[in-house]
Amino acid sequence: MAKTVALTGNAACAQAMRQINPDVVAAYPITPQTTIVEEFATFVANGKVNTEFINVESEHSAMSACVGASAAGARVMTTTSSQGLALMWEILYIASSLRLPIVMHNVNRTLSGPINIHCDHSDSMGARDAGWIQLFCENAQEAYDTTIQAIRIAENKNVHLPVMILYDGFIISHAITRLELLEDEDVKKFVGDYKPEKYLLDIENPVAVGSFDGLHGFYFEHKKVQNEVIERSKDVIVKVGNEYGKLSGRSYGLFEEYKLDDAEVGIVVLGSTAGTAKLVVDQMRDNNKKVGLLKLRSFRPFPAKELFDSLKKLKALAVLDRSSSTGSFGGPLFGEIRSAFYDGKNSPKIIGYIYGLGGRDVSLNDIEKVCNDLSDIVKTGKIKKEIDYLGVRE
Amino acid sequence: MKWDIKNIKNWKYNQHLEGALIPEAGNAEYYKTGGWRTERPVIDKEKCTNCLFCWIFCPDTSVIVEDAKIKEFDYDHCKGCGVCAVECPKSAISMIDENEFKKQENT
Numbered sequence A: 001m002a003k004t005v006a007l008t009g010n011a012a013c014a015q016a017m018r019q020i021n022p023d024v025v026a027a028y029p030i031t032p033q034t035t036i037v038e039e040f041a042t043f044v045a046n047g048k049v050n051t052e053f054i055n056v057e058s059e060h061s062a063m064s065a066c067v068g069a070s071a072a073g074a075r076v077m078t079t080t081s082s083q084g085l086a087l088m089w090e091i092l093y094i095a096s097s098l099r100l101p102i103v104m105h106n107v108n109r110t111l112s113g114p115i116n117i118h119c120d121h122s123d124s125m126g127a128r129d130a131g132w133i134q135l136f137c138e139n140a141q142e143a144y145d146t147t148i149q150a151i152r153i154a155e156n157k158n159v160h161l162p163v164m165i166l167y168d169g170f171i172i173s174h175a176i177t178r179l180e181l182l183e184d185e186d187v188k189k190f191v192g193d194y195k196p197e198k199y200l201l202d203i204e205n206p207v208a209v210g211s212f213d214g215l216h217g218f219y220f221e222h223k224k225v226q227n228e229v230i231e232r233s234k235d236v237i238v239k240v241g242n243e244y245g246k247l248s249g250r251s252y253g254l255f256e257e258y259k260l261d262d263a264e265v266g267i268v269v270l271g272s273t274a275g276t277a278k279l280v281v282d283q284m285r286d287n288n289k290k291v292g293l294l295k296l297r298s299f300r301p302f303p304a305k306e307l308f309d310s311l312k313k314l315k316a317l318a319v320l321d322r323s324s325s326t327g328s329f330g331g332p333l334f335g336e337i338r339s340a341f342y343d344g345k346n347s348p349k350i351i352g353y354i355y356g357l358g359g360r361d362v363s364l365n366d367i368e369k370v371c372n373d374l375s376d377i378v379k380t381g382k383i384k385k386e387i388d389y390l391g392v393r394e
Numbered sequence B: 001m002k003w004d005i006k007n008i009k010n011w012k013y014n015q016h017l018e019g020a021l022i023p024e025a026g027n028a029e030y031y032k033t034g035g036w037r038t039e040r041p042v043i044d045k046e047k048c049t050n051c052l053f054c055w056i057f058c059p060d061t062s063v064i065v066e067d068a069k070i071k072e073f074d075y076d077h078c079k080g081c082g083v084c085a086v087e088c089p090k091s092a093i094s095m096i097d098e099n100e101f102k103k104q105e106n107t
């Protein structure tokens, strides 16, 4: 039986970590992730888990310790945010190229500067090329559920990739909401025992990990494999999401479609803003406006074909980016969605908005404005502004 | 596990081990680093007292010892760094320009 509780997103994720009971956690506190580490450290101190908790002096060391422990054959988790993720940068690539199934929360916070501790997605977007699976969550329930699924996805023998669970700083991490926790036993059964195939502490079959490749040069070959593997992981994400649905009543896929079936215009969004946008969609529907929403869960792997199939019937589409890739043509999500539509016939007109940077609140009015802009595009057939800002003081 | 890498340069991208693992421990000896050498250590056995300092200091385990005595250098792997020559308390090791040996080979 599931338990209904009132918890912050961070407390919910700490509970998921307790239930998973990983072999090793190496983490360093950073706002707004701190309370996960605090709470988990309490579980360790009180003997609620058997985890070896490694106190480190920086996130660079945290991820390095995770890589070492995972290569040694342990089930490993960590958590971070913002500058912490930035400090892990070079080791993120090592973790994915060594194919280590490390699972990490990144509680979304902007990257300085100016120094700012609030939510946007610039931290995780900066790590989008690091070879990690990236799953965005709308609320605390999804963050909890995705933590449990991430273990199965990362450790699947057709995947063996690290997974980053992303949820919005403060909005999800610190707000208390109602959610359901699974029974400890059910989580234990769902994640199962970790049985690595080749690992450093297997003294019967010694291996060398992380050797220099520059002389013969097989780097290129390994990158092609990584691309193929992360593409294949789409099936595993869906399979694990469905299996989790049987256990919990909440199924997950690569994205969630909300009232898209007969929609004329649509919005694509990541993270907690999906909740706000759903409310606006409902209000628009009450006024007979055919608006729909697609909440992308899996940003890496990017399900280009699946997104195309889901959104191709729309007349106009707005992509909302909570990060700005300075100097690029629109935000990262906008660019990839537009690219997915390049070969499509009768593709929707696609516009992009940068919103919510540095924790700027996104209101119902903002999303309404987006819907109205889309309606205008459908009516006039003309785009006034391809890429615009939402909520900036102009 | 013995790892057959004779043809590794022609392996297809998906023939390599996951995560660029190397399944054979200590296989660095397959990689002959002797070609990097510009100077070759040469020992004067008259001066040598077999203290084994050179053996301890060699960063490439290229001083071969037998029955607690210096036998020879492993020129397949010795990179010619000269550490042994510097550390030898008896100055029994000289570093000789590789060109000298090339000249000898050519004549």
Ligand code: SF4
Residues within 6 Å of the ligand: B041, B057, B058, B059, B060, B061, B062, B063, B073, B077, B078, B079, B080, B081, B082, B083, B084, B085
């Ligand atoms: S020159 Fe360097 S590598 Fe060669 S034997 Fe001496 S110490 Fe070892």
Ligand code: SF4
Residues within 6 Å of the ligand: B043, B047, B048, B049, B050, B051, B052, B053, B054, B055, B070, B087, B088, B089, B090, B091, B092, B093
């Ligand atoms: S350090 Fe010099 S004296 Fe000692 S064993 Fe080596 S060559 Fe001989």
